[in-house]
Amino acid sequence: MANLSIQHIDKIYDNNVQAVFDFNLDVKDGEFIVLVGPSGCGKSTTLRMVAGLEDITKGKLLLDGKDITNAPAKDRDMAMVFQNYALYGHMTIYENMAFSLTLRNENPNVIHKKVLAAAEILGLTEQLNKKPNQLSGGQRQRVAMGRSIVRNPKLFLFDEPLSNLDAKLRGATRREIMLLHKQLNATMMYVTHDQTEALTLADRIVCMSMGHVQQIGTPIELYDNPANLFVATFIGLPPMNIFDVKVEDGYLIGKTAQIKMTNEERDKLSAYEGRKIVMGVRPENIVEGGDDIKVKVFDNENLGMNTLVHGYIGEHGDGAKIVAKLRGWCNYKAGDIASLSFTHKHFFDVDTQNAI
Numbered sequence: 001m002a003n004l005s006i007q008h009i010d011k012i013y014d015n016n017v018q019a020v021f022d023f024n025l026d027v028k029d030g031e032f033i034v035l036v037g038p039s040g041c042g043k044s045t046t047l048r049m050v051a052g053l054e055d056i057t058k059g060k061l062l063l064d065g066k067d068i069t070n071a072p073a074k075d076r077d078m079a080m081v082f083q084n085y086a087l088y089g090h091m092t093i094y095e096n097m098a099f100s101l102t103l104r105n106e107n108p109n110v111i112h113k114k115v116l117a118a119a120e121i122l123g124l125t126e127q128l129n130k131k132p133n134q135l136s137g138g139q140r141q142r143v144a145m146g147r148s149i150v151r152n153p154k155l156f157l158f159d160e161p162l163s164n165l166d167a168k169l170r171g172a173t174r175r176e177i178m179l180l181h182k183q184l185n186a187t188m189m190y191v192t193h194d195q196t197e198a199l200t201l202a203d204r205i206v207c208m209s210m211g212h213v214q215q216i217g218t219p220i221e222l223y224d225n226p227a228n229l230f231v232a233t234f235i236g237l238p239p240m241n242i243f244d245v246k247v248e249d250g251y252l253i254g255k256t257a258q259i260k261m262t263n264e265e266r267d268k269l270s271a272y273e274g275r276k277i278v279m280g281v282r283p284e285n286i287v288e289g290g291d292d293i294k295v296k297v298f299d300n301e302n303l304g305m306n307t308l309v310h311g312y313i314g315e316h317g318d319g320a321k322i323v324a325k326l327r328g329w330c331n332y333k334a335g336d337i338a339s340l341s342f343t344h345k346h347f348f349d350v351d352t353q354n355a356i
Contacts, residue, residue, distance in 0.1 A: 290341025
């Protein structure tokens with residue numbers, strides 16, 4: 001497969017709008033990298049620059065040590081899977097999968113073996129004589145992946161490949177991509193706005209916002225140790241609860257609650273004594289019992305193994321909004337008062353929004 005080095009890449013369009021700022025990333029051989037972020041953050045633009053579909057304004061792109069910054073897309077030995085499948089409707093599945101090899105004038109026997117091998121991996125052997133309109137969305141996406149596999153490229157690129165599928169198909173196809181990566185031991189770059197895809201697929205995640213890389217790390221690193229407030233609130237579902245608090249004499253003081261700090265928290269926040277900070281608590285880091293906060297409940301969503309409890313902090317419900325993801329089946333009603341505690345907290349500087 002391939003090593004990819006993306007060095008200080010910028011993308012500025014003709015209207016002087018900058019879409020990507022100083023993007024740096026070294027992708028190891030066989031690694032699965034996921035670029036995640038909201039719409040318009042620059043992730044697809046970055047992938048298209050890697051593919052050669054967008055010009056690079058500034059910076060360098062190296063594939064296995066070779067400078068391909070200005071190389072045409074056809075000479076980069078990469079295969080891209082798009083969200084709209086991009087299949088030829090008048091061709092059979094076999095012909096679609098074989099198309100790129102046919103254009104190269106490869107030996108028909110070699111093409112046949114490669115197509116059958118890819119179809120076997122993707123469970124498409126029985127579909128090879130059908131046309132794309134006879135297949136489901138998930139099957140068509142597998143055909144698009146198969147068309148990439150037969151080329152045996154150095155790098156696989158995926159641009160939101162699951163966004164056109166319903167939730168059930170998304171989950172199934174996501175698992176197929178995971179298995180495909182393991183079977184091929186391929187180097188892959190994958191773009192999505194869906195954090196579930198990012199957390200489940202990636203060896204490492206690149207989290208982007210407004211054209212800037214916010215953090216690069218393993219899924220657990222971004223989840224447990226977000227670098228800033230953006231990453232903290234983007235990664236995790238439901239999103240992290242955010243509160244403005246003041247550090248004062250061993251307590252975190254909010255509008256309607258004060259929470260005693262642990263010794264470790266006091267040491268960490270010693271430089272912020274008397275100052276306001278931002279405290280973040282993930283819904284799953286909230287448990288029943290204890291005396292951290294009282295919450296006036298306004299909604300209760302039972303999900304089976306968990307319950308999402310929505311409320312406002314304070315017995316009168318006049319504090320900040322909060323969501324708790326509690327274990328088991330809870331039967332809170334609107335107006336109930338829940339006693340809750342935090343098992344883990346995150347802290348952020350008010351001015352820089354970076355993690356403390």
